[in-house]
Amino acid sequence: MxxxxxxxxxxxxxxxxxxxxxxxxxxxxxxxxxxxxxxxxxxxxxxxxxxxxxxxxxxxxxxxxxxxxxxxxxxxxxxxxxxxxxxxxxxxxxxxxxxxxxxxxxxxxxxxxxxxxxxxxxxxxxxxxxxxxxxxxxxxxxxxxxxxxxxxxxxxxxxxxxxxxxxxxxxxxxxxxxxASAIIILIFKDTILGFVASIQVSINDMVRIGDWITFQKYGADGDVIEINLATVKVQNFDKTITTIPTYALISDSFQNWRGMTNSEGRRIKRALYIKQSGVKYLTEQDVEDLKSIQLITSYLDTRQADINAYNESNQVNKELLLNGRNLTNLGVFRKYIDAYLKHHSAINKDMMIMARQLAPTTQGIPLEIYAFSSDKRWENYEYIMSDIFDHLIAALPYFDLEVFELPSGGHYIQ
Structure with missing residues (x-):
């Protein structure tokens, strides 16, 4: 041996x-x-x-x-x-x-x-x-x-x-x-909290280095550059550094933008506030005039035919526009927005595209645009969103609509 x-x-x-x-x-x-x-x-x-x-x-x-x-x-x-x-x-x-x-x-x-x-x-x-x-x-x-x-x-x-x-x-x-647990907990309270938080953050995959997070309580809005036992360092977009206690990630609420980054688009969610007094029914001539807008020509043809058929079958008296079924300038504008977004090259067509009307407010009728830009980079995203709203604001007069003004001049956009 x-x-x-x-x-x-x-x-x-x-x-x-x-x-x-x-x-x-x-x-x-x-x-x-x-x-x-x-x-x-x-x-x-x-x-x-x-x-x-x-x-x-x-x-x-x-x-x-x-x-x-x-x-x-x-x-x-x-x-x-x-x-x-x-x-x-x-x-x-x-x-x-x-x-x-x-x-x-x-x-x-x-x-x-x-x-x-x-x-x-x-x-x-x-x-x-x-x-x-x-x-x-x-x-x-x-x-x-x-x-x-x-x-x-x-x-x-x-x-x-x-x-x-x-x-x-x-x-x-x-x-x-x-x-000795009482003494250990008293002396190493922050370390223990940080250790437990680190385990939870790691197990639940709540934050990774490189994630963009927004933590309003600590004024953090930027990329995570370091995660350790005691602190998480966030480099804000103005290049300042915010230090957050690690245990705050499990005790407080924060926003992680990783889901957006990993998705196929970045959400656009903003409303135009339409002046209520400008909303009206459309006459036959109004509809004919709007048919010159190519994005909604086929929609108006189909919709007008359906409405006329309904009104004729029900013998509706159309001397008064209120009777029967009608198109409104706001409804047609909403359909125009939907068509415009679906034809916009920077909008992801595989994700939700919607133009919806919210409850009226003292500032007018909110007409909200809900869509996703294909380009998620901040600068390009802001450019795309601005380009869309520039176009829609300029398109409003063609539908005899106005953006609500405070008190008599400024456009109000949320």
């Missing part, structure tokens, strides 16, 4: 090497040899295990095994056997150096704890993804349940590692920690 432990050592002594140097070289040689063997075994087992799982997953009807592969469960499990081999042979490698042996054994045991956590996390993520595919569980807070288990596992793993490093029995370590 001892022969292989001192194989290199005995050889070095025969060629006249110093005894102390021979011991170090013997340890180094055995360590390199063990590392190579473990690396090869790990590589082979990993390839075989992943291959077997992948083949089995491709043939099975359920997607649970596919999710196991996706979440790297086989890859993490493959590390178990090489770890056990390392733990078994480390005493032989550091046979002449007990202090090194102790350190390496503790390191491997800490790694075993971390590996266990990786496996647990992979399995929990697999269950999370699988449960989300089940119709009965789609609307359930699966993420929250998984997070509770994962936080508990990390806490137990962290305490186990600390107890192992400090050579304190786990039960005694937990007991001592409980007795």
């Amino acid at each position: 001892d022969s292989y432990k001192h194989f290199i050592y005995d050889y070095l002594l025969t060629i006249g090497t110093n005894e102390a140097v021979a011991k170090y070289l013997n340890m180094l040689g055995l360590a390199i040899g063990l590392f190579i063997i473990i690396f090869l075994i790990d590589f082979i087992i990993r390839k075989v295990l992943i291959g077997v799982f992948s083949q089995f997953a491709s043939r099975s009807k359920t997607n649970f095994d596919d999710l196991l592969v996706k979440n790297k469960v086989p890859r993490n499990i493959a590390h178990i056997i090489p770890l056990l081999i390392a733990i078994e042979f480390v005493p032989s490698v550091f046979y002449d150096f007990p202090s090194f042996e102790t350190v390496m054994e503790r390191g491997l045991k800490v790694y075993a704890i971390v590996l266990t956590l990786w496996i647990v996390r992979s399995i929990l993520n697999t269950f999370k993804d699988y449960f989300k595919t089940l119709p009965n569980l789609k609307d359930k807070p699966i993420d929250s349940y998984i997070q509770v288990f994962m936080i508990f596992a990390w806490v137990v793993g962290l305490f186990s590692a600390i107890a192992l490093i400090t050579r304190t029995p786990f039960v005694h370590f937990i007991t001592g920690l409980g007795a």
Whole structure:
């Protein structure tokens, strides 16, 4: 048994090497040899295990095994056997150096704890993804349940590692920690809050570096440039830096624009306030005049035919415009806006496009434009929105409409 432990050592002594140097070289040689063997075994087992799982997953009807592969469960499990081999042979490698042996054994045991956590996390993520595919569980807070288990596992793993490093029995370590918890919480309150917040922010993927966030309470409106245990740094658009406590991200409300950035367009939501006294029914001649506007010609032809047919079938007296069905200049203008947006080159046609009338106010009738610009860059977005409203304001007189004025001159746009 001892022969292989001192194989290199005995050889070095025969060629006249110093005894102390021979011991170090013997340890180094055995360590390199063990590392190579473990690396090869790990590589082979990993390839075989992943291959077997992948083949089995491709043939099975359920997607649970596919999710196991996706979440790297086989890859993490493959590390178990090489770890056990390392733990078994480390005493032989550091046979002449007990202090090194102790350190390496503790390191491997800490790694075993971390590996266990990786496996647990992979399995929990697999269950999370699988449960989300089940119709009965789609609307359930699966993420929250998984997070509770994962936080508990990390806490137990962290305490186990600390107890192992400090050579304190786990039960005694937990007991001592409980007795000192009041003092720890008092002294490290901000650090603990920041630590918990960091876990929540990371798990829930609330903020990433590079995200554009708006946090009105702290006057932050810009890109996240740094996230650490205690603070989140935001570079505002005026190049100033705002520092936000990390725990504020879970205790207060803020706006993350990542959804918009990752989407296919940036929302345009703004209203023109139309003067109410300008709204009127359209006569036959008014409709004929508006047909010269190409974007709504076909609409007016179709709509006018339908209205005339209805009024004739119901023998409506059209000497008074109020009778029967009619077009209004505001309604036709609303249809013009809709057609104009759908033909605008900078508007994303695959996302919602709408021109809607809101409840009348003391400042007039709000006619809101709701659409998405294809270009999400701020400067270009503002240009596109301004271009649209420049056109619509200039188009109003063609429909005998006016923008509401305060008190008698200024245009009012929300």
